[in-house]
Amino acid sequence: MSEAIYTAANITKAFGGLIAVDDVSFDIPEGSIVSIIGPNGAGKTTFFNILTGLYKPTSGRLEFMGKNVTRERPDEITAAGVARTFQNIRLFGTMTATENVMVGEHSRMRTGLIGSILRIPRVRREEDDVRERAHEMLEYVGLERDLHDLISIQLSYGDQRRIEVARALASNPKLLLLDEPTAGMNPNESERFKEFMQKVRKDRNLTILLIEHDMKVVMGVSERITVLDHGQKVAEGDPQEVRENPRVIEAYLGKQAA
Amino acid sequence: MSTISNAVTPIRTTFDENKWMRVGFYALLLVLVVVFPFFFPETDSKVDVATTALAYVVMALGLNIVVGFAGLLDLGYVAFYALGALTAGWLGSSFVYGANNSKGIHFGVSGNLDKVAGIHMNYLVIFICAAIVCAIAGMLIGLPTLRLRGDYIAIVTLAFGEIVYRFALNGDEIKFGNQQLTNGSQGITPVDPVNFGIGDPFNQLNLRPWYWTILGMVLLVLFVNFRLRDSRQGRAWIAIREDEVAAASMGVPLVKTKLMAYATGAAFGGMAGAFLASYTNTVNADQFQFAFSIFILAMIILGGLGSIWGVVLGAILLQLVNRYLIPDVLNDKAQQWFNFDLTQLSFSIFGFILVLVMLIRPEGLLPEKRRKMELREGVGTGETEASGLIEVQA
Numbered sequence: 164m165s166e167a168i169y170t171a172a173n174i175t176k177a178f179g180g181l182i183a184v185d186d187v188s189f190d191i192p193e194g195s196i197v198s199i200i201g202p203n204g205a206g207k208t209t210f211f212n213i214l215t216g217l218y219k220p221t222s223g224r225l226e227f228m229g230k231n232v233t234r235e236r237p238d239e240i241t242a243a244g245v246a247r248t249f250q251n252i253r254l255f256g257t258m259t260a261t262e263n264v265m266v267g268e269h270s271r272m273r274t275g276l277i278g279s280i281l282r283i284p285r286v287r288r289e290e291d292d293v294r295e296r297a298h299e300m301l302e303y304v305g306l307e308r309d310l311h312d313l314i315s316i317q318l319s320y321g322d323q324r325r326i327e328v329a330r331a332l333a334s335n336p337k338l339l340l341l342d343e344p345t346a347g348m349n350p351n352e353s354e355r356f357k358e359f360m361q362k363v364r365k366d367r368n369l370t371i372l373l374i375e376h377d378m379k380v381v382m383g384v385s386e387r388i389t390v391l392d393h394g395q396k397v398a399e400g401d402p403q404e405v406r407e408n409p410r411v412i413e414a415y416l417g418k419q420a421a
Numbered sequence: 422m423s424t425i426s427n428a429v430t431p432i433r434t435t436f437d438e439n440k441w442m443r444v445g446f447y448a449l450l451l452v453l454v455v456v457f458p459f460f461f462p463e464t465d466s467k468v469d470v471a472t473t474a475l476a477y478v479v480m481a482l483g484l485n486i487v488v489g490f491a492g493l494l495d496l497g498y499v500a501f502y503a504l505g506a507l508t509a510g511w512l513g514s515s516f517v518y519g520a521n522n523s524k525g526i527h528f529g530v531s532g533n534l535d536k537v538a539g540i541h542m543n544y545l546v547i548f549i550c551a552a553i554v555c556a557i558a559g560m561l562i563g564l565p566t567l568r569l570r571g572d573y574i575a576i577v578t579l580a581f582g583e584i585v586y587r588f589a590l591n592g593d594e595i596k597f598g599n600q601q602l603t604n605g606s607q608g609i610t611p612v613d614p615v616n617f618g619i620g621d622p623f624n625q626l627n628l629r630p631w632y633w634t635i636l637g638m639v640l641l642v643l644f645v646n647f648r649l650r651d652s653r654q655g656r657a658w659i660a661i662r663e664d665e666v667a668a669a670s671m672g673v674p675l676v677k678t679k680l681m682a683y684a685t686g687a688a689f690g691g692m693a694g695a696f697l698a699s700y701t702n703t704v705n706a707d708q709f710q711f712a713f714s715i716f717i718l719a720m721i722i723l724g725g726l727g728s729i730w731g732v733v734l735g736a737i738l739l740q741l742v743n744r745y746l747i748p749d750v751l752n753d754k755a756q757q758w759f760n761f762d763l764t765q766l767s768f769s770i771f772g773f774i775l776v777l778v779m780l781i782r783p784e785g786l787l788p789e790k791r792r793k794m795e796l797r798e799g800v801g802t803g804e805t806e807a808s809g810l811i812e813v814q815a
Contacts, residue, residue, distance in 0.1 A: 267672070
């Protein structure tokens with residue numbers, strides 16, 4: 164397996180007395196598709212939020228592409244090359260689809276306050292480029308051109324999911340974190356999304372980390388799966404190993420079933 | 422998900438698409454506002470009202486950046502009026518009497534101003550200094566609010582406005598040698614009339630130059646507002662207004678972006694404050710009370726939060742209510758029939774107007790298209806939802 168692009172070492176996150184993530188160590192090999200699964204309340208999203216800098220870990224160390232990012236802010240981590248989507252779609256509701264994606268490019272742009280006011284040719288060019296790239300990105304995720312300039316909240320649920328992925332891709336990430344991307348999709352759409360993940364990884368040289376409840380998606384697409392339960396890592400391995408691991412079955416179905 | 426909607430309406434209208442229609446409309450509007458004072462005598466009260474109204478437009482547009490664009494509720498905006506006015510008082514009057522051994526410091530002033538004691542600067546310098554002082558103050562007020570959300574920001578900014586007011590009020594007790602910091606409620610007066618080093622300083626016998634000066638400032642501020650709104654910076658502001666967590670995750674640096682909003686908004690307040698100090702010829706602490714913050718805030722709510730033209734309209738309308746409707750129209754009747762002075766109640770009238778706006782047209786008179794959609798079609802920015810989510814989901 165290739166080298167780790169993101170390493171989380173002994174991550175613990177406590178909210179007061181509640182330990183949401185308990186001493187979890189975790190590697191994401193570069194170029195892979197890796198999944199985190201676990202029952203509700205297992206600490207998956209908390210762990211995601213730690214990886215993207217929204218939460219600071221109580222203890223532990225994060226390393227992205229060889230650089231210590233444990234104390235970095237979310238925008239710094241995004242600029243370094245980590246992008247994400249959210250479990251409950253969090254688009255900027257009153258912006259158009261295009262503008263949403265343009266915000267995703269924020270960290271790639273250089274224009275400052277004065278530049279924005281004066282709008283010198285360089286700024287104008289950058290703005291045009293970013294807009295053009297946003298359109299391309301939206302087409303790439305499958306949003307038709309005539310929908311690009313509509314307010315994002317007017318679009319269908321599936322389209323909103325697409326915009327979220329486009330917005331995440333706009334920052335040109337090395338690592339893409341998807342939080343339950345197929346939630347609310349029918350089996351057909353899930354299947355297509357699986358193919359899309361494979362394609363985007365290949366096209367853009369991406370590494371993908373996935374939180375997912377749909378086992379068909381997880382088993383079909385992941386090279387490695389990590390199972391969390393009550394904030395602890397209970398199993399790790401390829402889909403086959405995880406499927407047969409008694410602790411995983413216990414976590415999902417209870418002790419007797421195991 | 423209840424957000425699926427079939428009503429897909431484009432955000433742009435014919436007016437936005439047709440360039441010549443737009444250019445023609447704005448050119449006509451510009452000509453009208455420029456020639457406006459020629460319709461009245463040089464000291465006509467209508468020009469006076471228009472001049473103060475335009476000064477409030479500048480302030481309201483500044484506050485609109487903070488509240489309307491970036492969504493940071495600022496209840497202490499009067500602080501920047503105060504600091505801008507004080508800057509004009511310090512740099513453009515005989516208040517700092519001992520400066521340069523009472524011979525005075527002068528820079529680029531016209532008329533007799535270069536023969537008087539005190540500091541007398543060209544008004545370009547004063548406007549720029551006022552903007553800088555307020556931008557720095559804006560960032561200082563912003564710093565303690567950075568970790569806060571929503572209502573809590575309002576409380577901190579409210580306190581900051583009150584602190585500046587108290588300083589202005591009691592500044593006559595704060596002395597550096599013989600020099601007081603402010604002149605308290607007696608006011609620093611006279612303040613130099615606006616002058617740019619060429620021609621005579623402005624005077625109260627001809628209000629037209631004052632009007633054109635503040636009109637120029639309005640145009641500048643409008644330009645900055647439009648440019649910023651449709652830029653990387655403006656998108657970042659709207660993004661943090663809509664969803665801070667998502668914005669940060671998309672690479673928008675929260676601290677820098679918010680401080681930028683505070684600084685820009687404050688700078689405009691300072692410029693307008695310096696102008697008003699000169700126009701009213703005094704820097705009096707009693708002008709800097711909390712009620713003024715609400716007055717400006719009411720303008721942008723009336724016009725439509727985040728909507729640039731709405732804010733302009735709101736500021737003008739509210740000033741008309743303040744200077745015409747209440748004292749001239751309504752007060753006549755109030756005194757005739759009930760024998761009381763309605764001007765004492767002007768703030769309850771503003772309050773009443775705000776309640777009406779909230780009930781009838783919560784998006785304001787000239788709403789921004791986005792904001793209207795948010796309020797009418799239930800597009801949630803959901804501050805509570807947004808902050809709650811991140812804690813709840815696991």
